[in-house]
Amino acid sequence: MNINSSGTNGLQGTTNYSRLTGMVSGFDTDGLVKASLSGDQAKIDKIKQSKELNMWMIDAYRDVTSSLQSFYNQFFDSVTSTTNLKLASTFSSYNTVLAAGSPSDVISVTAGVGVRAGVYSLSNIVAATNARISTGTDITKTVETGVISQADLDTIKSSNYNNIFKITLNGKTADITLDNDAGQIASVDDLVSQLQGKLNAAFGVDSSGNGKVKVENNGGKLKFTTVRNTDSFTIGTINNAGANKLFSTAPTETTPFDLNGGNNQFELTIGNNTKTVTVPPLAGNSTFTTADDLKAAIQNGIDAAFGAGSGITAEVNNGKVVLKSESAVNYSIGNTANGATNAILQIDSSNISNKVDLNTKLSSMGAGFAIDPFKNSDGTSIKNEDGTFSKNIEFTITSSKGTSTFSFDPATTSINDIMRKVNMDTTANATMSYDVTTNSFRIQAKDTGATSKLDIVDTAGGFMSSLGISGTGAVGSDASVTVTGDDGTSMTIVRPDNSFTYAGLTFNISKDLPIGADPIKVTVSGDTSKTFNTIKSFVDQYNALIDKLNTKISEKKERSYLPLTEAQKASMTTDQIEKWEVKAKTGLLQGNTDIQNTLDRLRTALYDSVEGVGISLYSIGITTSTDYRQKGKLVIDESKLKEALANNPDEVTNLFTAASDKSYYKASGDYAIKRERYRESGLADRFSDIIQDAIRTTPDARSNPGTLIMKAGQVGDASEYTNSLIKEILGFDKIIDELNAKLTSKENALYAKYANMEKMLSRMSAQSGWLASQFGGQ
Incomplete structure (x- = not known):
């Protein structure tokens, strides 16, 4: 008995017989159904095999396409290839x-086409320059505090939480804690002495015993410097711990919470509004023994910052204070800075680093510059007394390409933001950069030569002036070199760029030749080895290519080996499957006309004459093998090729590089133009056109991709899913779905028939049993 599925129809004890088979008859119903459907399954398997063959065909086509593409990239791609046979420079024999x-x-x-062998003397070498404006010196003020009074020093106490601040040196941060609980700091000199010792302990000293960060008493002010100008330091503040402490404590009589200057604040954001909340003592008491009292004090702080009715209320949950949003508004809390120590030491928050912080908003760093970035040229300021700005900082940059105007809000803009915007502007045509070692800025035009220019003018505020890079009239200069041949003839060449070609010589100037230095001697001599090796490599790679393609189209197809069905795979080992599929995949491209056509055209192109060129491959020592089994492979007479390169280099160059004035695209849409382009083209363009006709992914003038791409597509291109083989696969998928639906319907019908037979037999058996029981009972 076989049970494929069972269930009930909702009535207890009533069985659904749709697939409960063989119960009475004892038949192998599954086997009978499978046998009845074998013809239908065979049809599906046959379509699946056709689909699998198409998928294998796609892989085979793409393997050929990849080989043609690699050959093209090596010898005909002007962008990626250093052995591009289309370029005359490739055939330079010097x-x-x-x-x-x-x-x-x-x-x-370097020597190129048209150069003459000989010895050249190069003098008066001058490099082209960009128009540029540089800071020249440090642009920030010396890091210095205000005058510190003795009264200020006397207030420094650990209990006041005003004795700790941070210093970061070259990325390493240390907390500096001042000791004054016992009155150790009786003067600014005492402060300097103690502070220097702590800085030395935190950051070490140099080989001479000098602190890496040095602090001095400068008339009652603290002056901070570094031993090395490459070092970068910043003075910062510690955080107030209120955001963590206030909402994590559970105060009781035995474990009270003491509110102090180190834990009495937190940053609260309600919606888009952020403020610092300071929690006051409750009825003058800073010690809390219940969460309810702490909750009341926190609520008082919130109301003081945001006003009553902010929508945020403090509540007690499990002995701790929590915040709740009454009106479902978004809120968050965070730490605030404890700037008490910085305030005591008169540290200006905008002058806390010896270098420029490129990521800090301009509004908070203005006072650190030697020149106020927010003051206009007439002395007025764009910064209001309340710290807001009456208008944006603005400046213009004029280059050889025109004038660009820049405008930035100091409250939301950093110097990095400005640098990115300037560097991306094509009209400004300039590069703005910062040198952290010298703490200076530079802006220079992207072009070189006497036409390179830069005018930078602040039109609102003095931002570019504060960076030391404002000014007008900056211009570049041309490159020049005097070339004297071995016949004594001199020629001075002047160009706007540092790389240029003259009389077959390409010059790349890096810097000026020092005044008084001897001229540089350059010897140009014949050297055919480079060109010989390039042509030999071309022949070798061509032979390898046509060998592969010939193998593909001549490989015998194993017609008795078809793709395996799922049933066949189930009865085979993995090794057997792999060996079978190797056989099944052979000969997939046997006799393929697309590949054969490409091969035939390549062979013909090698020996058709090039219009206007008096030599051929045969005349320079490159012929087709006389062994028919080589199927068109090339053979090189090395001596003859070297002789042609030495004695007739220009003609060899023209044989490969001759170019038609008819474009490939235009020729692809008109066979008459195509024939004319072919006749006028050298071997390189002919090969390039033939290969592109097979593998190009971009449409030609007739809106068609290459023949191989049209057939099987290319991975990563739209043709991967739109080629003719993929379309056939999609058709197979549709037929498979339809046949599967019919098979399932037929299968269900057969199972229903056998199930009905089982029910009838069951009834007959029941009746027979009843009759037997009746006769037996008499």
Whole structure:
């Protein structure tokens, strides 16, 4: 008996016989149904095999496409290839050598097409410059406090939480705790002495015993400096711990909570409004023995900051104070800075670092600059007394490309924000940068030469002036070099850029040749090895390519090996499946006309004459193998090729690089133009066109991609899912779905018939049993 599924129809004891089979008859119903459906399943398997073959075909096509693409990239791609046969420079048969002892960091020289062998003398070498404006010196003020009075010093106590501040040196942060509970700081000199010792303990000293951060008494002020100008330090504040302490304590008579200057504040944000909440003593008492009293004090602080009815109330939950939003508004809490120590020491929050913090908002760092960034040229300020701004800082940058106006809100903008905006502006055409070592800024035009210019003018505030990079009339200068040939003829070449070509020589100037230095001697001599190796590599790679393609289209197809069905795989081992599929995948591209056409065109292109060129591959020593089994592979007569490169380099170059004035795209839409372009093109463009006809992903003038791409597509391109083989696969999927639906329907019908038979047999058996019982009972 086979039970595929069972259930009830809602009435107790009533069985659904739709797939409860073989119970009475004893038949192998599943086997009978499977046998009845074998023809239908065979149809589905056949379509699945066709689908699998298509998927294998896609992989085979793409393997060929990949090989053609690699060959193209190596010899015909002007962007990525250093052996691009389309470029005349690839066939340069000259080598350049600087005379021994010449300063190679001044200029480099390479020989190209049209150069003459000989010895050249290079003098009066001047590098092209950008228009630029630099700070020149530190732009920030010396980090110095205000005058500290003795009365201020006397208030420093640990109990007042005004004896701790932070210092960060080169990324390392240390808390500096001043000791004055017993009156140790009786003067500013005492403060300096104690502070220097703590800084030395925190950050160490140099080899001479000097503190890395040095503090001095400068007329009652503290002056901070570093031993090295590469060091960067910042003075900061410690946090008030109220955000953590106030809402984590559970005060009782035995464990009271003492409110003090180190735990009495927290930052509260309600909606978009953020304020510092200071919790006051309750009825003059700073010690809390119940959560209810602490809750009342916290509520008083919230109401004082936001006013009654803020929507945030303090409540007690499990002995601790929690905040609750009565009106479902969003709120959050955080730490606040404890600036008590900084206030005692008269530390200005906008002058706390010896370097510029590029990420700090301008509004909080203005006073740290030697020049006020918010003052106009007439002395008026764009900053109001309440700290707000009457208008944005504004400035203009004029370059050779035009004038750009920049405007920034100091309250929301950092210097990094400004630098990014300036550097991205194409009209400003300039690069703005900061050197942390020298604490200085520089802005320079992106172009070089005498036409390079920069004018920077503050139009609201004095931001660029405060950075030391405002000014007008900055201009660049041209590059120049005097070239003297071995015949004594001199020529001075002037160019706006540091890289340029003249008479086949490409110059790259890095810096000026010092005045009075000897001229640089450059020897240009014939060198065919580079070109020979490039052409030999081309022939080798071509042979490897056509060998692979010939193998693909001549490989015999194993027609008795089809893709395995699921039932067949279930009866085989993994090793057997792998070996079977290797056989099944052979010969998938046998006789493929697309690949054969590409091969035929490549072979023809090698020996069709190039219009206007008097030589051929045969005449320079490159011929087709006489062994028919090589199927068109090339053979090089190395001596003949080297002789052609040495004696006739220009013609060899033209054989490969000759170019038509008819574009590839235009030719792809008109066969007459295509023939004309082919006739006028050298071997490189011919090969390039033939390969692109097969593998290009961009449509041609007839809106078609390459023949291989049209057939199987390319991974990462839209054609991956729109090629003809994929379309066939989608068609197979649709047929499979339809056949599966029919099979399922037929299967259900067969099971229903057998189930009905079982019910009839069951009834007959029951009747027979009843009759038997009746006769037996008499």
